[in-house]
Amino acid sequence: MRSRPTILDVAARAGVSKSLVSLALRGDDGVSPATRERIVAAADELGYRSNALARALRQTRTMLLGVVVASLDNPYHTEVVEAVERAAEKHGLSVLLAHGARKAGRMAERLDALGDLNVDGLVVVSSWADPALLQAAARRAPVAMVGRSLEPVAGIDSVNNDDEHGAALAVGHLVAAGHERIAHLTSSRRPAGLARRAGYEAAMVSHGLAGHVRVIERDREEPAGPGLDAALADGCSAVFARNDVEAFDVLDHAWDRGIDVPAGLAVVGYDDSALALRARPRLTSVHQPRAEMGALAVELLRERWSGRTTDRHEVLTPRLVVRASA
Amino acid sequence: MRSRPTILDVAARAGVSKSLVSLALRGDDGVSPATRERIVAAADELGYRSNALARALRQTRTMLLGVVVASLDNPYHTEVVEAVERAAEKHGLSVLLAHGARKAGRMAERLDALGDLNVDGLVVVSSWADPALLQAAARRAPVAMVGRSLEPVAGIDSVNNDDEHGAALAVGHLVAAGHERIAHLTSSRRPAGLARRAGYEAAMVSHGLAGHVRVIERDREEPAGPGLDAALADGCSAVFARNDVEAFDVLDHAWDRGIDVPAGLAVVGYDDSALALRARPRLTSVHQPRAEMGALAVELLRERWSGRTTDRHEVLTPRLVVRASA
DNA sequence: CCGCCGACCTGGAACGTTCCAGAATTCGCG
DNA sequence: CGCGAATTCTGGAACGTTCCAGGTCGGCGG
Incomplete structure (x- = not known):
C-alpha cells in the first residue's frame, strides 16, 4: 500500500511537464496526438489515478453531492436516494449519504459535516426539515429538498408530488x-x-x-x-x-x-x-414518480450552479395504481 | 454565497499567525488560554469552518469511509449500512455511499471513484464480490467485506454470520x-x-x-x-x-x-x-446480528489503520426468532 | 549578569492538482 | 528566407490546510 504515483511521476516517465500531463489526461486539445499517447501510456504503466481531493482544492468544485435522508427503512426514501445517485452519476457527481436525520440536531450536524467537505450541492430527502437549518446550509451550497415543507422556504428549491x-x-x-x-x-x-x-x-x-x-x-x-x-x-x-x-x-x-x-x-x-x-x-x-423526483432535484441543483437565483418549487402529478386491495 | 473565510482570515482578525489558529482550533495545548479564546471568538464571528479537503490533502487521512452496497431495496442491506454509518460517525468518519454494485463492472467503477477520493477504508456490503476487484481496491485502502465470498480473499477482512x-x-x-x-x-x-x-x-x-x-x-x-x-x-x-x-x-x-x-x-x-x-x-x-456486523466491519478497518496486516474473518452466530409462521 | 529552559508563537514548505502567462517550436505565406 | 501566427509545451503560483524547524521572551539558577 505504498503511496500513489502523482502527476509528477507520470510527467517524469513521459518526459514532459506536469502541466502537460494534466492537460492530456483531461482530454484538452492542444496536446499533440503522439505526446498524448505517450502520457497516457506512462499513466497506465504507473497505475496513475488523479487525486480528486487535490483537484477539488484547486478548482472550486468538488463534484460531491450531499444527500441527507431521514431514514433508510422507508422504501420510499431509498428509492428517491437511488434515483438521485443515478442522476448524479450521470453528471459525474459522487454522492455522499447521511441518514438518520430525523431530528433537527442530527440533521444540523450532518449538514455541517457535508458542508465541511465542500459538497457542491445538497439534496434533503425528508418529509420535514427546519427551514432555518436548510437556509444555513444553503449559504454554503445550493439545497434542493425532496419532500414537503409547510410552505416554500426562501432560497431552497423543492420537488414534491401533489x-x-x-x-x-x-x-x-x-x-x-x-x-x-x-x-x-x-x-x-x-x-x-x-x-x-x-x-x-x-x-x-x-x-x-x-x-x-x-x-x-x-x-x-x-x-x-x-x-x-x-x-x-x-x-x-x-x-x-x-x-x-x-x-x-x-x-x-x-x-x-x-x-x-x-x-x-x-x-x-x-x-x-x-x-x-x-x-x-x-x-x-x-x-409518486420517485425516479423523476430524484432526477429533478439534481437538475435543480445544476441550474443553481449555472446561475439561477430564483427559487423553483416543482410539483409533480401522482397517479393511481390499481391493484387488488380496492 | 460568497467564498468561505479561511484560516488566514481568522488569523488576521485575531492578530495571530495561521499556524496558531490551526493549533488552537484543533485543541492543541501550548496555546495560552487568553489567545485561544480570542481565536475561537474570531472564528465564530467569521463563521469559520475548516476545509476538510485541504486538511485531507495535507494529512494522509481523509476520514472518509467508502461503503459499497449491492442495493438499497433489500432491508437487510440498508440495516447493515445504517450500522456502519453509526459506527463510522462514532469515530469521526464520514460515509460515502455507492449503491447498485450488483454487477462487477459497476462495482469496479464505484470502487475506483471512491478510491480517487482517497477514502481511508472501504466496506463492501454484498452477498458477492469479485475477489480480484476487492484486492485491487485494497491496494489503495483497507477493505472489509460484510457478506460471504466463496472462500476467504487474501488481504480482505470479512464479517459474516454462520x-x-x-x-x-x-x-x-x-x-x-x-x-x-x-x-x-x-x-x-x-x-x-x-x-x-x-x-x-x-x-x-x-x-x-x-x-x-x-x-x-x-x-x-x-x-x-x-x-x-x-x-x-x-x-x-x-x-x-x-x-x-x-x-x-x-x-x-x-x-x-x-x-x-x-x-x-x-x-x-x-x-x-x-x-x-x-x-x-x-x-x-x-x-443476523446486522448492527454488530456493521460495527465490526468498521472495527476491522480501524485495526488495519493501526497496523494489523494479518487477515481477520469474523463469523457471528445467528439466532432464531420464533414468531407465528412456524 | 549570563545562559538556558519552557511556554508560546511564527514563517515557510508541503500535500497534488489546475490555472495562468508566457516560452519554444512549427507552420504558412509573401 | 523572414516574420507573424498558430500550435505545443512549460514553470511558477495558487487552493487551504498541517507540519516542521525554529524564533522570541520572561524567568530562574548559578
Whole structure:
C-alpha cells in the first residue's frame, strides 16, 4: 500500500511537464496526438489515478453531492436516494449519504459535516426539515429538498408530488367503486400527511360525502386497531391510508379480524413503494414518480450552479395504481 | 454565497499567525488560554469552518469511509449500512455511499471513484464480490467485506454470520415441531445461499431425515409456485426459505392456495429483516446480528489503520426468532 | 549578569492538482 | 528566407490546510 504515483511521476516517465500531463489526461486539445499517447501510456504503466481531493482544492468544485435522508427503512426514501445517485452519476457527481436525520440536531450536524467537505450541492430527502437549518446550509451550497415543507422556504428549491391531487385520486377511485363511508388513517402531522388529509377531506366534500368524512388519527407507535374497529362498526367500507406503511397496518388488522379485502374493506395506500407489491392482496396505491423526483432535484441543483437565483418549487402529478386491495 | 473565510482570515482578525489558529482550533495545548479564546471568538464571528479537503490533502487521512452496497431495496442491506454509518460517525468518519454494485463492472467503477477520493477504508456490503476487484481496491485502502465470498480473499477482512448454523437452527425448530418433510426454497447460487442450503441438507441428515431432503430451486425472477405445489403434493409440511424475501413468496403462495400458515404449512425465513414483521402471519426467521456486523466491519478497518496486516474473518452466530409462521 | 529552559508563537514548505502567462517550436505565406 | 501566427509545451503560483524547524521572551539558577 505504498503511496500513489502523482502527476509528477507520470510527467517524469513521459518526459514532459506536469502541466502537460494534466492537460492530456483531461482530454484538452492542444496536446499533440503522439505526446498524448505517450502520457497516457506512462499513466497506465504507473497505475496513475488523479487525486480528486487535490483537484477539488484547486478548482472550486468538488463534484460531491450531499444527500441527507431521514431514514433508510422507508422504501420510499431509498428509492428517491437511488434515483438521485443515478442522476448524479450521470453528471459525474459522487454522492455522499447521511441518514438518520430525523431530528433537527442530527440533521444540523450532518449538514455541517457535508458542508465541511465542500459538497457542491445538497439534496434533503425528508418529509420535514427546519427551514432555518436548510437556509444555513444553503449559504454554503445550493439545497434542493425532496419532500414537503409547510410552505416554500426562501432560497431552497423543492420537488414534491401533489398530495392533494393524489388523495383525490384515491377517494375518487373508491367512490367510483361505490364506497361512501371512506375513512382516512394517518399518524402524521407533517406537511405531506396534512396535505393528503386535506386532499381527502376536500375530495369527500366535492363528492357530496362531507357527512362521511372520518379521520382516524393515532400516534406513530400506536396500533391502528381501535380506530379502525370503531370506523368499521360505523359501517365504514373503505380506508385511504396516509402511506403504504399505514395501509399495511390496515391489511394486518383486517387479517386479524378475518375481514376480506377488498370485499369487506377496501384499502388504498400512498407512495406505491415496494411494500405495495408485497402486500396481500396487492395494494392499490397512489404512485409518486420517485425516479423523476430524484432526477429533478439534481437538475435543480445544476441550474443553481449555472446561475439561477430564483427559487423553483416543482410539483409533480401522482397517479393511481390499481391493484387488488380496492 | 460568497467564498468561505479561511484560516488566514481568522488569523488576521485575531492578530495571530495561521499556524496558531490551526493549533488552537484543533485543541492543541501550548496555546495560552487568553489567545485561544480570542481565536475561537474570531472564528465564530467569521463563521469559520475548516476545509476538510485541504486538511485531507495535507494529512494522509481523509476520514472518509467508502461503503459499497449491492442495493438499497433489500432491508437487510440498508440495516447493515445504517450500522456502519453509526459506527463510522462514532469515530469521526464520514460515509460515502455507492449503491447498485450488483454487477462487477459497476462495482469496479464505484470502487475506483471512491478510491480517487482517497477514502481511508472501504466496506463492501454484498452477498458477492469479485475477489480480484476487492484486492485491487485494497491496494489503495483497507477493505472489509460484510457478506460471504466463496472462500476467504487474501488481504480482505470479512464479517459474516454462520449460515450453516442458522440453517440448522431453522431445521431444528421445524423438526422439534414435528415436521419431517421440510423443503428448502432458494433462488440463489451465491455463497451465502449455498451455505444455507448446505446447512439445511446437513441438518436434515443429522436428524435422520436424509430421505426427505428437497430443495426447490428456481430462478430469481421465476415464481415460486410450481415448485412449491409439487412439494406440497408430496406431503411437504414446512419450508425453510433462503431469506425473508423468498419466505414472503411462500406466504404469498399459501395465501393464493388458501393454505393456512402455519397449520397447513410452516414457514421459516432468514435475515429477520423488517419484512419479517410485516408478514402475516409474522415470520419466524433466523436473525443476523446486522448492527454488530456493521460495527465490526468498521472495527476491522480501524485495526488495519493501526497496523494489523494479518487477515481477520469474523463469523457471528445467528439466532432464531420464533414468531407465528412456524 | 549570563545562559538556558519552557511556554508560546511564527514563517515557510508541503500535500497534488489546475490555472495562468508566457516560452519554444512549427507552420504558412509573401 | 523572414516574420507573424498558430500550435505545443512549460514553470511558477495558487487552493487551504498541517507540519516542521525554529524564533522570541520572561524567568530562574548559578
